């Protein structure tokens with residue numbers, strides 16, 4: 400329960416609903432815990448006890464008391480549950496939003512250390528469990544403790560007025576006796592529920608892997624081993640699910656047994672003290688009315704234990720301290736439209752212990768076009784990711800127009816940069832929506848213009864639904880080259896002064912490649928461009944090439960200069976060209 404208390408702050412906008420729910424809960428509790436035993440106390444003796452004749456109207460009025468109390472109880476019970484459920488789902492909405500905004504806030508590098516399936520499972524299965532806890536618990540959260548209070552109050556009132564103190568004692572004895580199973584089972588339940596949610600995450604992971612790695616699994620004939628792994632994970636999950644069910648459902652019967660012992664002791668006390676049925680009935684009623692809430696409060700605590708396990712997993716994400724943060728408004732330096740000068744000053748960076756970049760320094764003039772080349776694993780992708788602050792250097796600095804990128808707001812920094820990644824992601828929505836990502840308020844004409852410049856317009860209009868085609872719909876799945884051209888269209892539309900391009904490594908058909916290179920040359924025209932060049936034919940668009948090797952900048956110059964002065968560059972070029980002909984003419988022909 401305590402784990403959920405910090406979330407009460409989200410109820411502030413719904414204070415009215417919450418207090419009305421409390422009020423309805425009080426009415427429900429008084430009508431259940433106090434009025435029902437009171438009816439038993441006042442009505443039964445009138446009807447059966449004192450032997451006085453009553454006229455029909457009095458009998459009817461007395462008898463009507465019972466449905467009246469039940470009607471008040473039913474109406475107040477409904478409003479209590481309805482309103483408190485409303486508060487519960489609003490709290491859940493806040494938790495979901497907090498989780499999702501954290502997913503949008505964390506540095507992209509965070510996801511390379513986490514598993515997609517597990518994150519999806521936290522977002523779906525764990526929030527569903529928290530929802531279940533909040534909505535199920537909401538039903539009893541106010542009503543049961545208040546009903547217990549009302550019933551105990553009646554018991555005290557009646558026991559004192561009838562001098563039957565043994566009943567108070569009995570009631571008070573049963574409460575601590577019930578605490579033992581609640582605590583013991585609760586602890587186990589929490590541990591198992593946590594394990595169950597972790598295993599649920601593992602199952603989700605395997606599912607996402609089976610979908611995203613569908614081709615690899617088939618070509619390497621890994622179906623049987625995946626199925627076997629899945630069966631094992633599902634069996635583990637089933638095992639812990641059954642444990643959770645066991646502990647969850649053991650509690651209620653345990654409390655029932657303990658409280659039935661209390662009731663039987665009440666019979667013994669009543670017999671030994673010669674209590675009349677008239678006196679005994681309301682006391683028994685009140686005793687029952689106190690045991691019922693005790694049982695339900697016990698179950699409520701189990702629900703909270705189960706929900707806490709899920710909440711903790713959500714909090715592992717929501718409480719994660721984002722390592723790449725914006726400067727505070729007092730520290731932020733403004734950058735309108737950048738000129739496009741980029742300077743790396745003695746930049747070093749490491750993902751773990753081993754350095755990935757070491758002492759990298761260079762300057763790119765505004766409007767200059769640069770290609771970065773180097774062997775696989777040299778640190779090219781890492782280098783470009785430091786500019787939009789997907790990562791921060793461990794030492795040294797990256798500057799745009801003389802301003803350290805760490806001093807710029809994300810808005811000022813990222814507004815000035817367009818990126819085209821190796822395998823651009825298309826989101827659910829139409830092609831138009833996907834291109835518009837570059838500029839959400841762009842007109843349809845601007846979207847089409849950008850698509851034309853990216854040489855993807857003709858393909859889009861050739862589809863029956865044109866720009867309204869769903870990007871992910873079956874049959875309209877795009878080739879790698881088409882995806883990159885959509886990403887180029889986004890970049891055209893964004894019209895940022897700095898363009899970062901990570902060329903596709905996968906082989907593109909010559910038509911696609913030709914179109915991309917045409918688009919790239921016009922996109923590069925008015926910007927500062929940095930391209931990770933996997934194909935040397937792309938180098939013809941750039942003014943200068945940086946050569947990276949094992950995280951160090953080993954050379955910088957034009958293609959011709961590097962062919963003469965840099966053996967690594969020459970080797971890389973000749974490896975790809977498969978020829979010794981490295982003349983500029985041969986290069987242009989590539």
Ligand code: ATP
Nearest residue numbers: 511750751755773774775776777778779780781782
């Ligand atoms: P390629 O041409 O093959 O794409 P690259 O030159 O772009 O390679 P990077 O992707 O920058 O190289 O990787 C540089 C080094 O950093 C590699 O040794 C790689 O294993 C490591 N690395 C890259 N990303 C991560 C990561 N998220 N976590 C840990 N290590 C990483």
